[in-house]
Amino acid sequence: MHMLVTGGTGYIGSHCVLELLQSNHTVTVISNLVNSATDYKGQPLSLKRIESFTNKKVNFKKVDLLDLQELEKTFKSENFDAVLHFASLKSVGESCREPLKYYYSNIVGSLNLISVCKKYNVKNLIFSSSVTVYGTSTHCLLKEDDAIGEKITNPYGQTKYMLEKMFKDVAKSDKDWNIICLRYSILVGAHPSGIIGEDQKCVPNNLVPNIIHVIKGKIPYLTIFGNDFNTFDGTCVRDYIHVTDVARANLCALNRIIEEKNIGFEIYNIGMGKGYSVLEVVKAMENASGKKIPLKIMPHRVGDVEYLCCDPTLAAKNLKWSTQFNLEEMCRDVINWQQKNPHGYVNEDHENLKTG
Amino acid sequence: MHMLVTGGTGYIGSHCVLELLQSNHTVTVISNLVNSATDYKGQPLSLKRIESFTNKKVNFKKVDLLDLQELEKTFKSENFDAVLHFASLKSVGESCREPLKYYYSNIVGSLNLISVCKKYNVKNLIFSSSVTVYGTSTHCLLKEDDAIGEKITNPYGQTKYMLEKMFKDVAKSDKDWNIICLRYSILVGAHPSGIIGEDQKCVPNNLVPNIIHVIKGKIPYLTIFGNDFNTFDGTCVRDYIHVTDVARANLCALNRIIEEKNIGFEIYNIGMGKGYSVLEVVKAMENASGKKIPLKIMPHRVGDVEYLCCDPTLAAKNLKWSTQFNLEEMCRDVINWQQKNPHGYVNEDHENLKTG
Numbered sequence: 001m002h003m004l005v006t007g008g009t010g011y012i013g014s015h016c017v018l019e020l021l022q023s024n025h026t027v028t029v030i031s032n033l034v035n036s037a038t039d040y041k042g043q044p045l046s047l048k049r050i051e052s053f054t055n056k057k058v059n060f061k062k063v064d065l066l067d068l069q070e071l072e073k074t075f076k077s078e079n080f081d082a083v084l085h086f087a088s089l090k091s092v093g094e095s096c097r098e099p100l101k102y103y104y105s106n107i108v109g110s111l112n113l114i115s116v117c118k119k120y121n122v123k124n125l126i127f128s129s130s131v132t133v134y135g136t137s138t139h140c141l142l143k144e145d146d147a148i149g150e151k152i153t154n155p156y157g158q159t160k161y162m163l164e165k166m167f168k169d170v171a172k173s174d175k176d177w178n179i180i181c182l183r184y185s186i187l188v189g190a191h192p193s194g195i196i197g198e199d200q201k202c203v204p205n206n207l208v209p210n211i212i213h214v215i216k217g218k219i220p221y222l223t224i225f226g227n228d229f230n231t232f233d234g235t236c237v238r239d240y241i242h243v244t245d246v247a248r249a250n251l252c253a254l255n256r257i258i259e260e261k262n263i264g265f266e267i268y269n270i271g272m273g274k275g276y277s278v279l280e281v282v283k284a285m286e287n288a289s290g291k292k293i294p295l296k297i298m299p300h301r302v303g304d305v306e307y308l309c310c311d312p313t314l315a316a317k318n319l320k321w322s323t324q325f326n327l328e329e330m331c332r333d334v335i336n337w338q339q340k341n342p343h344g345y346v347n348e349d350h351e352n353l354k355t356g
Numbered sequence: 357m358h359m360l361v362t363g364g365t366g367y368i369g370s371h372c373v374l375e376l377l378q379s380n381h382t383v384t385v386i387s388n389l390v391n392s393a394t395d396y397k398g399q400p401l402s403l404k405r406i407e408s409f410t411n412k413k414v415n416f417k418k419v420d421l422l423d424l425q426e427l428e429k430t431f432k433s434e435n436f437d438a439v440l441h442f443a444s445l446k447s448v449g450e451s452c453r454e455p456l457k458y459y460y461s462n463i464v465g466s467l468n469l470i471s472v473c474k475k476y477n478v479k480n481l482i483f484s485s486s487v488t489v490y491g492t493s494t495h496c497l498l499k500e501d502d503a504i505g506e507k508i509t510n511p512y513g514q515t516k517y518m519l520e521k522m523f524k525d526v527a528k529s530d531k532d533w534n535i536i537c538l539r540y541s542i543l544v545g546a547h548p549s550g551i552i553g554e555d556q557k558c559v560p561n562n563l564v565p566n567i568i569h570v571i572k573g574k575i576p577y578l579t580i581f582g583n584d585f586n587t588f589d590g591t592c593v594r595d596y597i598h599v600t601d602v603a604r605a606n607l608c609a610l611n612r613i614i615e616e617k618n619i620g621f622e623i624y625n626i627g628m629g630k631g632y633s634v635l636e637v638v639k640a641m642e643n644a645s646g647k648k649i650p651l652k653i654m655p656h657r658v659g660d661v662e663y664l665c666c667d668p669t670l671a672a673k674n675l676k677w678s679t680q681f682n683l684e685e686m687c688r689d690v691i692n693w694q695q696k697n698p699h700g701y702v703n704e705d706h707e708n709l710k711t712g
Binding site: 096098099100103104107108111114115147150155158162166169170172173 | 514
């Protein structure tokens with residue numbers, strides 16, 4: 001089957017493209033490339049690596065979702081069976097400084113996508129959402145029907161929440177739609193081969209990318225905000241998941257849409273269903289890297305909650321999906337990616353240019 | 357001062373334009389005219405009436421908020437001090453059937469507006485929101501800091517909710533913004549002169565427009581959904597407000613922005629703060645029209661709550677605003693408008709054409 005993958009050059013998208021190719025799907029990727037490294041011909045490096053790893057071709061088009069005309073051309077020239085929608089701006093901090101940029105790019109871009117899907121009758125869509133839609137809820141294990149929206153602290157999270165609502169309304173208005181929203185917990189890891197991973201360009205705001213920064217010597221120590229939470233070691237507990245497990249969840253969702261049909265609108269948590277404390281993650285990263293990570297404890301921040309984990313039971317039941325990687329493997333693979341690609345994708349290109 | 361009024365040809369917008377002119381503001385109106393009657397030259401009939409009533413000019417431009425280029429031209433050619441943003445699709449039923457149309461028109465249109473405001477440094481905005489953002493909350497009296505978003509039952513309501521969130525994030529990102537969201541309760545009435553009012557084109561889904569339909573003989577009876585609610589007469593209680601009071605609230609909000617400065621982002625309920633039951637409204641409309649309104653009681657609908665009223669205390673305090681019209685006057689004025697304009701604005705135009 002022929003899948004359109006938006007944002008298929010990015011961190012999660014590229015891992016999903018790899019899995020799709022290995023499952024013998026035809027894949028077209030669109031991206032505006034704003035956060036993706038390319039070679040001198042403008043070809044995304046992540047896809048080049050995937051092609052040589054799988055020995056299969058990816059059809060790539062540089063298309064910005066805000067450019068409705070270009071988007072339409074893509075749909076006119078190909079017959080897609082389903083769309084996997086990863087394209088999104090994703091920096092929490094930037095979204096607070098430039099909310100309009102995020103609302104345009106994520107909301108208007110996605111409205112354009114779904115409008116064109118409707119026009120060309122491609123009514124199977126998988127959307128990358130996030131557990132951030134639960135806001136600062138502190139249930140033991142967040143479930144899909146828990147309240148969302150309230151207390152979301154940034155425009156990035158708002159765009160995920162709003163898009164879920166919009167997609168739900170669209171599916172409700174027309175029974176032909178099949179839309180699955182996957183709410184990911186915190187992504188860690190890289191493909192075990194080390195050929196693709198997260199090519200972080202900006203200052204990281206998640207735990208593991210920050211630890212990587214310390215390991216690389218870019219910052220002298222890891223700042224931990226609060227060791228006085230009501231958890232077993234005093235640091236916050238969060239739900240982490242391997243990026244390949246997330247990619248596999250997308251394929252499972254795709255299979256459900258293809259096999260079941262008429263599912264309307266569904267939402268699934270994609271997480272481990274158990275949490276790890278900040279100190280546990282630090283320890284696992286120390287083990288994986290063989291390096292000691294200096295720490296600095298600061299007072300805990302307003303709004304941070306001690307425990308945020310999501311329950312993946314529904315995904316296990318309906319999508320026949322479960323995680324295959326544990327925390328050690330997440331850390332192993334992210335370290336492997338970093339060691340093989342200390343400067344992300346771009347470095348390889350420089351070397352290619354030098355030797356080519 | 358020079359005010360830009362989006363949707364200034366419509367029901368609420370036109371009443372606000374009238375008040376602005378009477379307060380000696382210069383007014384530019386933009387509208388895509390999709391729901392507004394015009395003369396053979398394409399001039400909106402509501403504004404023509406306002407001009408002859410006030411003996412003042414309104415600067416009108418046909419601009420769709422989705423047309424960014426035209427919108428920019430408007431800002432380039434004029435220096436606005438503030439924007440009053442009424443333009444919105446508003447049919448609850450249609451929004452459920454065509455959610456994408458509503459998300460485009462209301463969300464993308466408003467994002468375009470605020471982007472252009474930012475570009476041309478017009479950072480004073482008053483936004484027409486609705487008590488619908490409270491969803492089906494059943495507090496005694498809804499207050500501005502009560503939970504919103506949860507249980508909104510239709511895309512129309514979602515667009516109001518989402519825009520409030522977006523505007524809040526925009527104001528938070530840049531201290532120069534002054535944005536006031538006014539959450540209106542259910543609008544009734546028309547200007548006491550009878551020159552402007554609601555020119556309803558589609559099937560009404562509110563109580564008073566439905567009663568008007570019965571009075572006009574377009575439907576044989578008024579359907580009441582449920583007389584077994586836990587209220588004094590068994591029918592639902594809602595908060596109603598005269599459209600001129602809403603227009604005045606906009607002027608009060610404008611004064612606050614002009615006088616206070618640096619208010620950031622504020623929200624105010626604009627309602628009576630007390631409710632009337634369906635049967636009380638029917639009785640008031642019977643008194644105003646002198647006609648008996650036949651009723652048919654049906655089982656109550658899923659999701660309807662017995663009591664929805666909002667507390668306008670904060671608006672009274674900060675905006676120095678309070679209602680001037682009671683239910684009897686709302687009914688008197690809507691009947692007056694209907695009697696003088698049985699076919700809305702269009703009829704007058706037909707007559708003009710005939711006699712002109």
